[in-house]
Amino acid sequence: MRHARLDAWRGTWMVWMAAFHLAFDLAHYRLIDANFYVDALWTTQRTLILSGFLFWAGWSQGLALAAGQSGPRFARRWLQIAGAACLVSVGSSWMFPNSWISFGVLHAFALLLPVLRWAGPHLPTPALVGVAALAVALPALVQHPVFDSRWTNWVGLVTHKPITEDFVPVLPWVAPLLLxxxxxxxxxxLRLMQGPLPEGGLGRLARGLAALGRWPLSFYLLHQPVLLAALLGGLWLWRSA
Structure with missing residues (x-):
């Protein structure tokens, strides 16, 4: 059973992500002056976008558990996510050989969703909130050089942020998933998400976002190639004019 409001919220985050990545691409090709690594305008947006995606994924997993989602159906979805994570690593190593993605958002999903499916039914809600708080606090309290390599930085207890285009370690990013x-x-x-979508123009927008929100993995994989193709094509036409 689909929850149209949940899909619409996810679709809103997908549009926000695409706009963010378009700005990143413009900065990469020096068409705008923006530092996505230190400027609070962009680092804050990244945190909010990522937190939202993980939060909606945790919510969706909670609904799937409540609905008795079968093991094979979960496994098929997990294989899609894990395969997509591998594609991101390969693609990023071609585009950013010095800062390729070894543990980004899809890698985090691939690792954490099975843990959530196994542990979720056994943890009461207060425990979920408590573990989420601990996940946020630990990286600020504990860091060690042993976690600074590509083989171990996925834990999150690094002494410095690794040079990579996307870094979503277990700590602290399991927190929004648990929440x-x-x-x-x-x-x-649940009542907030189960209500009908609004009517009128706002309702049409919400229905469009809800339709988009049903395809988060496909959108995630395709939006950057489409944006880059459009941007590079536009640059070629402009320079050729």
Missing amino acids: GLAAARSPRC
Whole structure:
């Protein structure tokens, strides 16, 4: 059973992500002056976008658990995510050989979703919230050089951020995933997401976002190649004019 409001929120985050990545591409080709690594305008947006995607994923997993999603169906979805994570690593190594992605958002999903599916039914909601708080606190309290290599930085207890285009370690990013699972158990939150979409122009926009929100993995994999093709094509036409 689909939750149209949840899909619409996810679709909103997907549009935000695409706009963010378009700005990143413009900066990469020096068409705008923006530093996505230190400027708070961009680092804050990245945090909010990523937190939202993980939160909605945790919520969706909570709904799937409540609906009794079968093991084979979960396995098929997990294989899609894990395969996509491998594609991201390969593609980023070609485009950014010195800062390729070894543990980005899809890698985090591939690792954490099976853990969430196994542990979620056994953890009460207060425990989910407590573990989420601990996940946020630990990286600020504990860092060690042993976690600075590409083989271990996925844990998150690094002494410095690695040179990579996307870095989504388990700590602290498991936190929004756990909070999403906790929200999916809340009757009040469920009522908010189960209501109908609005009518009129806002409703048409919401329905469009909801339709988009049903395809997060496909959109994630395709939006950057499409943006880059459009941007490079536009640059070629402009320079050829």
